[in-house]
Amino acid sequence: DQQVKQNSPSLSVQEGRISILNCDYTNSMFDYFLWYKKYPAEGPTFLISISSIKDKNEDGRFTVFLNKSAKHLSLHIVPSQPGDSAVYFCAARGARAGKSTFGDGTTLTVKP
Amino acid sequence: NAGVTQTPKFRVLKTGQSMTLLCAQDMNHEYMYWYRQDPGMGLRLIHYSVGEGTTAKGEVPDGYNVSRLKKQNFLLGLESAAPSQTSVYFCASSYPGSHNEQFFGPGTRLTVL
Numbered sequence: 001d002q003q004v005k006q007n008s009p010s011l012s013v014q015e016g017r018i019s020i021l022n023c024d025y026t027n028s029m030f031d032y033f034l035w036y037k038k039y040p041a042e043g044p045t046f047l048i049s050i051s052s053i054k055d056k057n058e059d060g061r062f063t064v065f066l067n068k069s070a071k072h073l074s075l076h077i078v079p080s081q082p083g084d085s086a087v088y089f090c091a092a093r094g095a096r097a098g099k100s101t102f103g104d105g106t107t108l109t110v111k112p
Numbered sequence: 113n114a115g116v117t118q119t120p121k122f123r124v125l126k127t128g129q130s131m132t133l134l135c136a137q138d139m140n141h142e143y144m145y146w147y148r149q150d151p152g153m154g155l156r157l158i159h160y161s162v163g164e165g166t167t168a169k170g171e172v173p174d175g176y177n178v179s180r181l182k183k184q185n186f187l188l189g190l191e192s193a194a195p196s197q198t199s200v201y202f203c204a205s206s207y208p209g210s211h212n213e214q215f216f217g218p219g220t221r222l223t224v225l
Contacts, residue, residue: 009152032211043116043202043216044155051211089154099170100145100214102154 003027004092006103014111019077021106023090026071030092030101035064035075038087038105047088048075080110113138116217118203124223125193133188133220135203143206144186145170145214146178148199155202161186162208193224 005024013019023033031052036044050057050064050073057064063076077084090103119134135144142163147155147170157170161180175197177189186205190197200221204214 004154006154034213036213036216041219043204043218045216046213049211049213100157101171102147102156104152104154 001026002104003030004090004101004103006088006090006106008106009104010107010109012109012111013080015082016079019075019080019084019108019110021075021077021088021090021108023073023075023103024071025073025092025101027092027094027101028071029094031095032093033064033066033073034091034093034100035062036089036091036102038089044089077108080108082110082112084108085110115139116203116205116215118201118217118220120220121218122221124225125190126225127194129193129224130189130191131193131222132190133201133203133222135186135188135205135217137184137186137203137205137215139205139215140183141205141215142183142208143214144180145204145206146176146186146188147202147204148172148197149202149219150199158188158201193222195224198222198224 034049035047037047038044066073087105089105116137145160146158159178164183203217206212206214
């Protein structure tokens with residue numbers, strides 16, 4: 001049973017437009033959610049996170065929204081840039097920091 | 113700071129051979145993790161450690177062993193490699209607390225023939 005799902009394997013957007021990446025989860029015990037970005041042949045790097053007590057967190061061009069009732073979160077990138085082209089992983093954690101669960105990732109392509 | 117480093121970057125093994133992957137971090141993090149990533153899939157947790165001398169099983173621990181003898185190092189061992197263990201392996205580290213992000217190494221690409 002996959003507890004964190006990213007149902008869109010890929011997304012393509014035009015430079016300057018908004019990118020919206022979605023993530024769904026099933027475990028109500030998750031209390032912290034993180035987004036990581038991964039370029040080919042590199043390890044993932046942390047992008048932005050949100051606590052379950054919040055519904056929005058913003059950092060520059062990146063905003064994460066959390067809808068606890070729907071067990072859904074989304075990452076918005078505005079405006080999108082070609083350098084944003086990467087694989088984006090959604091991850092969820094419970095109270096025990098050792099237990100991170102990752103989605104399968106969404107490959108974002110931003111076209112110039 | 114080097115961050116999280118992994119040795120080796122690439123390795124090819126024959127079925128039944130053994131090897132050890134080394135992860136080192138210089139950020140004084142308490143927690144360390146080993147993940148594997150298969151094509152089209154996310155990262156799956158193999159084993160993790162919440163401190164020197166402690167280890168715990170993750171989501172897919174079978175066929176792997178780990179050791180954390182020093183705080184800065186986390187070793188992943190394959191005693192008898194199988195083709196199903198062909199994957200990219202990532203090590204990560206973090207401070208305690210669910211709100212702390214993980215810092216990842218560059219990965220080790222392992223092929224088992």
